[in-house]
Amino acid sequence: MTACGTLTARLGDISFLNCAPIRWGLADSGAVHDVDLVSAAPERLAARLLSGDLDISPISLVRYLRHADDLYVLPGLGISSDGPVRSCHIVSRDPLEDLDGREVALSDASRSTTLLARMLLEDAIGVRPVYRTLRQDVEGMLKTARAAVVIGDDALRLQADVPRGLTVHDTGAMWRNWTGLPMVFAVWAARREFAQARPDVVREVRAALLDAVGRARSHPEEVAAAAAREARSGRAGALGTPVLLDYYRALDYSLGERQLAAIQEFAARAAARGEVPGPVSARVPVHAPALGG
Known part of the structure; x- marks a missing residue:
């Protein structure tokens, strides 16, 4: 990620271990110094993103579907599993x-x-x-x-x-x-007004996150060991490196066609229950809108 000049994007970070590989990758590249990283539980991050206290953040799929008009999904980034998620x-x-x-x-x-x-x-x-x-x-x-x-x-x-x-x-x-589909638990999104005002920053943050995923995938043992150290300092006790290696093999941080089909399926079922607004097709990011548009 190139430096954001005088502007620092306020970037949400899920404080759970599911985002430990992203934290590791951002630190490994040095991109963590180009953002104001705010760690919190998922619901707290969603509230801060929607209130304008954050610029970009992972957000739960349900929260995204309920507020899609106000958000821009960063293409290619999500948190999903194609089978057991383990958490x-x-x-x-x-x-x-x-x-x-x-x-x-x-x-x-x-x-x-x-x-x-x-x-x-x-x-x-x-x-x-x-x-x-x-x-x-x-x-x-x-x-x-x-x-x-x-x-x-x-x-x-x-x-x-x-x-x-x-x-x-x-x-x-x-x-x-x-x-028969993956389950997408979260996507990365920017506030739409921020994405329109600073598309350059959103592109840089997206590139940094994709790079962080790639770095983490290339160093699974180091990531799992770092996450194990993080777990030992948490309130609920230690988790071994082998457990975390299996966990990160189960998680998928991509957002491809299969994941988009899964979002469509989940959204249709949720809309049928009255849990998210319709029409569903207008709220599911089959193709991300152009930045700045």
């Missing part, structure tokens, strides 16, 4: 088929995964649970609920060491089995 789960004490009428706790840290979980439970499995949104704390959520929707590092640690009596259902794998 977005329905954690259950009961078989999912037995959750009809039972309480399912939804993480307040998520929009896309909680809606995905509801689709899977109601439309794919055919049960109608009673939902309750709670602060993400698996032990606390399961004090009354029979299942919980959990995302991020907590979910990753749960899969690595499943507590007795619980079953972890990977929502990425469930979506793939149901639709």
